[in-house]
Amino acid sequence: MGEIGEMNEELQSIYLSNMDEAPARRLAREVFKDIQLNIDHCLFKLPADGVKMEEVYEVNSRRLKVFSKSWLPEKSPLKAIVCYCPGYADTCTFYFEGVARKLASSGFGVFAMDYPGFGLSDGLHGYIPSFENLVNDVIEHFSKIKKQLEYHHLPSFLLGESMGGAIALKIHFKQPTAWDGAALIAPLCKFAEDMIPHWLVKQILIGVAKFLPKTKLVPQKEEVKENIYRDMRKRKLAPYNVLFYKDKPRLGTALECLKATQEIEQRLEEVSLPLLIMHGEADIITDPSASKALYQKAKVKDKKLCLYKDAFHTLLEGEPDETIFHVLDDIVSWLDDHSTTKNKV
Template sequence: MAAITTKEQQVVVNYMSEELQTIFLSNLDEAPARRRAREAFKDIQLAIDHCLFRLSSDGVKTKEVYEVNSRGLKIFSKSWLPESSHLKAIICYCHGYADTCTFYFEGVARKLASSGYGVFALDYPGFGLSDGLHGYIPSFESLVNDVIEHFSKIKEQKKYQDVPSFLLGESMGGAIALNIHFKQPAAWNGAALIAPLCKFAEDMIPHWLVKQILIGVAKVLPKTKLVPQKEEVKDNIFRDVNKRKLAPYNVLLYKDKPRLGTALELLKATQELEQRLEEVSLPLLIMHGEADIITDPSASKALYEKAKVKDKKLCLYKDAFHTLLEGEPDETIFHVLGDIISWLDEHSSRKNKY
């Protein structure tokens, strides 16, 4: 059983029944355990006092599906659709490292769906409710291909073929969205990227010697949880203290040290992405907190400057940390949501792919 490592987690445990405590503290490495945890905590999670969960779900139709993909992995996905209003476009969401589409994003998706958008998301292999060792990415390219496979099936449905489609990527999901664009350069009407992982901030990267040792060990023990993390980095994820206390309710979040193989794949992916920013050719909305020390805001500025498309917009949020849609004060969260919806409204009226 995993140890409680923070005061906030201990507070959560104090309010749980003995049965829920057992689930909360259990090993979630494999998907069946994560699915049991989600079922046990679903009602509790959606009742927490966070502005995203106070958004109305009236007029929004949701659907949850498990499907086996071409690699034989059972993948969890969810959709949020407006029940009666005209469908402006579809949005395909790529979640961040360690996360799931079934917690904070629920509130974001409700807001987007109530604004006339069909929203689709999946948990990547190894994350959330999908098959795979928790937090393990053996191949970043394979992960991107899994996401493309899933979203392509959605876009091929006749009812969605004549509406615009957009990528929405958060943190690592931003890197995934850009790689989807590289593989499908004419398939999307645009991408909105939230603190995209184009480059790790310096505080996230170990000393050169330590990094070389970890790279060597990763070749032999890729699943090992050994990558060091600085405490100040953990504290920089959520700026709002009250929202930081709520974070442990996201029971599917991968909370351990990164696995060596995962860290190596992400490092390689960002190094390759840095060299390809000039290839980005679809309309872009790039959003980043100026105080983010997880993903480097300077890389978002470089993306804005180097992307060869003219239709691009960069929004920098003063004093904001990494989790723009989850961990900021309410007014910042709604500001970011408003920026996304305004940009989508402007671009969803355009019929042609770029």
């Protein structure tokens, strides 16, 4: 995950502590909160003036306490709302803060949540017992926002990163006409070959998952971990993402993600909303060829594929500054275009 040597002992001990349960994660976040926003990363140098932020805990219909956050421009009228689905293992309270500031200062209302089992929301850390339930939790949260009087007349967009891209597509399958477009960053339409264990190992793991779904057992290749951040300086900052799930994937989670991607791969032709698809050409975690397939098969004329030469998996966090700003500008200009003219399929 990077280097923790630069942290003092107190921070190191919190970073290395057991965060299986939400109270421990919430405590860690309180300690790291101000430190995180002051690290030397280009996203945190973006101005936060004129952006109104709010953090909320709400109990959802499955009786889970879910954390969510919003960023709104204080003075300019809203062009649209953007609902963000984070990647696997991640939270909406660290790197996404910088992305959300940029979007809010460009005139967009930004809403995000931590999935149950991740970040500050309830649930066993890193555990997805059911991908369907997870998608329904996200739909429930964003539907409430979209129904609010001040937002329901505005265009609404999904922004999904990695596994959040898979969640955004599943939301679209369940709500085919509810959204005005989706911007997908390195979407998990298919795992790259390096991510999938050998066929025999996979069969054994599937068998064990039925009895021990919470077990942290899924093997990960070293080169996969190395492929998260291309910029070495940013790789050293990774431990400051203290809520990031750092252990081996749990068997049940891996199986649910695999089933979800297999379903998405079969249904690419059903995708019918305006699309912006962004992928690093050197990504060995989510497969860029699956993004190309999504672009080719989606039954919508309004679609755009941006491939970034030599870029790794975390386009908005781990790349050199110029790539990060390039990707951010692509997102903002696409949102601008689609907010002014709600394009028809």
